[in-house]
Amino acid sequence: MMKKHRKQKGLLSIELVVAISVIATIIGVLVALSVSFGKLNKNLWARHTCHNAGQAQIDAITSTGKPIEETTFKKLWPGVSCTIETSDGIGQWQGLQRIDLTLRKKVKHNNVQIYLTRYLPAAEGDGQ
Secondary structure (H helix, E strand, O other): OOOOOOOOOOHHHHHHHHHHHHHHHHHHHHHHHHHHHHHHHHHHHHHHHHHHHHHHHHHHHHHHOOOOOHHHHHHHOOOEEEEEEEEEOOHHHOOEEEEEEEEEEEEOOEEEEEEEEEEEEOOOOOOO
């Protein structure tokens, strides 16, 4: 009895190359998604930080009548800048004081900017 020897035609090599290619593609997609979600997370965290800083600033103005000192503000929320504008309320808000806050934080190449507004009772001694 003679055995016939068959030559392999490279089927195993092709399957191996295809499997490695599919795995490499999946890993590439996962890396790209990870980078995108990382950027999104940094932007959302910056928005969250700005919002909390603004709420604290408004609470300080409401309770003490003056904003948080700038050095303390910079220590608590590094990288966040806060601009405060006050004006008298108009229309149905007449007799109240309007406080507008603009908070900014730079994240890599993006700037996160939040606006907060609150109406407070006018300061005593304004003839009210």
